[in-house]
Amino acid sequence: MTSTLGRSVRHPPPAGDQLDPERFRILLGAATRVPAVVVAFVATFVTLTMVTADSDLTGIYAAIAGTWLALHQVPLTIDDATLGALPLLPTAIVVWRSVRVCAHATDSLVEHTERDLSLVDAARLAAATIVGPLTITVIALVVVQDASGVLPVSPPNEAAALAWVTGVYLLSALIGIGLRSWRGLCLRHGVPEWAVISVRPAVRALLGMLAMGALLTAVGLALSWGTVGDLLARGDDVSGLLGLTVMSILYLPNVVVAASAILAGSAVQFGDMTLSLFEATGGDVPALPVLGAIPEGPAGASWVVALAVPATVGALLGRFAAHRTLQALADGVPVARTDTALTVLAAAAQVGVGTAVLTWVASGSLGRFGTVGANWWLAGILMFAWTGLLGLITAQLLMWREGRLGAAAARAATAADAVDDPDDGADPDDVADPDDHTDPDDHTDPDEQKALGPGASDEHGDDDDPDDDPDPDDDADSDDADPDDDVIETEVIETEVIDAEIVEVEVEDRDAGTDRATPPARADVADDDSDDDAGADADEEVEGKGTRRGD
Numbered sequence: 162m163t164s165t166l167g168r169s170v171r172h173p174p175p176a177g178d179q180l181d182p183e184r185f186r187i188l189l190g191a192a193t194r195v196p197a198v199v200v201a202f203v204a205t206f207v208t209l210t211m212v213t214a215d216s217d218l219t220g221i222y223a224a225i226a227g228t229w230l231a232l233h234q235v236p237l238t239i240d241d242a243t244l245g246a247l248p249l250l251p252t253a254i255v256v257w258r259s260v261r262v263c264a265h266a267t268d269s270l271v272e273h274t275e276r277d278l279s280l281v282d283a284a285r286l287a288a289a290t291i292v293g294p295l296t297i298t299v300i301a302l303v304v305v306q307d308a309s310g311v312l313p314v315s316p317p318n319e320a321a322a323l324a325w326v327t328g329v330y331l332l333s334a335l336i337g338i339g340l341r342s343w344r345g346l347c348l349r350h351g352v353p354e355w356a357v358i359s360v361r362p363a364v365r366a367l368l369g370m371l372a373m374g375a376l377l378t379a380v381g382l383a384l385s386w387g388t389v390g391d392l393l394a395r396g397d398d399v400s401g402l403l404g405l406t407v408m409s410i411l412y413l414p415n416v417v418v419a420a421s422a423i424l425a426g427s428a429v430q431f432g433d434m435t436l437s438l439f440e441a442t443g444g445d446v447p448a449l450p451v452l453g454a455i456p457e458g459p460a461g462a463s464w465v466v467a468l469a470v471p472a473t474v475g476a477l478l479g480r481f482a483a484h485r486t487l488q489a490l491a492d493g494v495p496v497a498r499t500d501t502a503l504t505v506l507a508a509a510a511q512v513g514v515g516t517a518v519l520t521w522v523a524s525g526s527l528g529r530f531g532t533v534g535a536n537w538w539l540a541g542i543l544m545f546a547w548t549g550l551l552g553l554i555t556a557q558l559l560m561w562r563e564g565r566l567g568a569a570a571a572r573a574a575t576a577a578d579a580v581d582d583p584d585d586g587a588d589p590d591d592v593a594d595p596d597d598h599t600d601p602d603d604h605t606d607p608d609e610q611k612a613l614g615p616g617a618s619d620e621h622g623d624d625d626d627p628d629d630d631p632d633p634d635d636d637a638d639s640d641d642a643d644p645d646d647d648v649i650e651t652e653v654i655e656t657e658v659i660d661a662e663i664v665e666v667e668v669e670d671r672d673a674g675t676d677r678a679t680p681p682a683r684a685d686v687a688d689d690d691s692d693d694d695a696g697a698d699a700d701e702e703v704e705g706k707g708t709r710r711g712d
Contacts, residue, residue: 184270184285187269188285191262191263195258195290195294200225207225207228211224214400220311223312225304229298230305230322231251232251232252233326235317235326242529246415246523246527246534248414249418250411252329252522256329256332260337264341266289267286267338267340271341278341278345278346291331294329294330298323299323302322355503356507359507362478362504363507363512365477367516370421370516371418373470377423377424378417382453385457388453389454416454418520421540422536423438425516425544425547426471431530438468439465471543475509478505478509478548478552478555479552479557479559482504483501486500486504487560498560501556501557501560502557505552510545513548516541516544518541520535520537520541521537524537
């Protein structure tokens with residue numbers, strides 16, 4: 162349902178995991194999108210090939226069905242020759258496309274439900290991804306079974322065909338869903354953190370080995386370019402040359418996987434021929450130009466140096482695991498020291514399993530040439546050993562090194578603190594502040610202090626200090642001072658003048674008392690009264706000025 166502007170009407174998110182119409186639409190797209198595209202491509206390719214070769218189109222449906230099965234690595238038997246080593250490139254393209262569709266469907270489900278992908282929705286999406294291709298596979302099996310009566314093709318094993326198709330799309334669904342929400346699903350279901358962390362280094366190590374296998378294949382093709390040219394020349398015409406070139410490209414991933422197994426230390430068999438880093442025995446090989454990368458002659462003594470490739474991959478895996486552990490410790494995450502070893506072992510196990518599966522899929526029977534491919538179980542064990550052993554050694558060395566560097570840094574910091582803050586037995590609170598020292602000239606005589614009253618000593622000392630030189634900046638600033646501040650300073654000066662006059666009167670009275678006799682008691686009282694009146698007048702004048710200052 163759409164609005165007049167062509168925008169879809171937003172429905173409220175469902176409360177539970179029930180299958181609502183929007184979920185059904187998303188799952189239906191995941192189930193049909195990839196099979197429809199693959200069938201259309203296969204039909205177009207087969208039709209063009211048969212038309213170009215001037216072939217009869219009576220067996221076109223059987224050819225389309227057989228090509229669908231071959232795309233999913235289902236072994237085929239034609240003229241009593243079993244083809245089990247099928248090209249990996251078309252299968253890899255199908256897996257890649259299915260992964261993208263599953264990832265898009267996962268995003269759509271998350272957007273529709275407005276929460277993380279639940280386990281129920283993930284299971285539904287995986288099932289939908291498998292159901293569509295399985296339906297096409299059943300139809301293809303029926304077509305091949307019907308055509309086997311008139312064409313030299315034998316129907317494959319039904320269980321094996323369904324198992325291969327299920328495995329291909331189940332792997333695609335797991336990768337597609339995992340790219341979007343695998344970490345959240347693992348954490349919600351209690352998967353240990355070290356197991357979650359181990360996935361990324363395992364993928365890197367596996368891709369690194371495949372990259373080194375591709376590099377070895379490219380070097381072999383460059384060194385044997387003459388042999389590759391001779392094999393291409395066996396195509397009599399343009400169509401033959403094009404066919405050999407296309408077949409070489411389709412089988413290129415198989416050769417890369419075999420080269421990776423050789424780098425790990427395993428042996429690759431091409432019928433009667435065996436090739437490894439330690440030996441090379443002659444024999445017939447298929448006349449495929451890409452196989453011209455196989456070197457001629459016995460194994461060289463320098464080939465063993467290539468074992469440094471899996472050793473380096475294992476060391477890098479251990480370095481990554483140690484780095485993640487140290488980073489977690491620096492962030493304050495409670496990580497055990499054994500988690501590093503568990504991460505390395507888990508990643509090494511994944512690399513070993515991935516290598517074994519890829520080697521097994523890339524190998525198989527190839528008609529009269531016999532078995533073609535590497536020893537899959539030996540390749541898996543060797544990769545597990547290389548990555549696990551070298552990874553553990555590298556990780557433990559890095560952890561030990563970082564521990565020693567951290568301890569040395571702590572000791573250096575402690576020594577630096579001891580030098581900067583020596584313990585001399587004095588209490589830090591007893592240390593006098595340098596700013597608290599006063600100038601000796603600022604102290605007022607006790608008698609003068611008594612006469613001036615409290616609070617006058619500071620003003621007297623500040624005004625009479627000879628060391629206080631006038632600052633030109635202060636004169637400049639005084640021009641911009643507030644007028645209220647000038648009034649206050651004037652009042653303070655007047656108060657000091659009054660106090661000074663009182664002090665002079667008292668001093669004259671004391672001097673006069675020494676020359677004349679003591680006056681009578683009534684005179685004392687009168688003097689006291691006069692002094693009190695003078696003091697009262699001064700106090701009133703001060704209070705008046707204080708009142709004006711307050712106003």
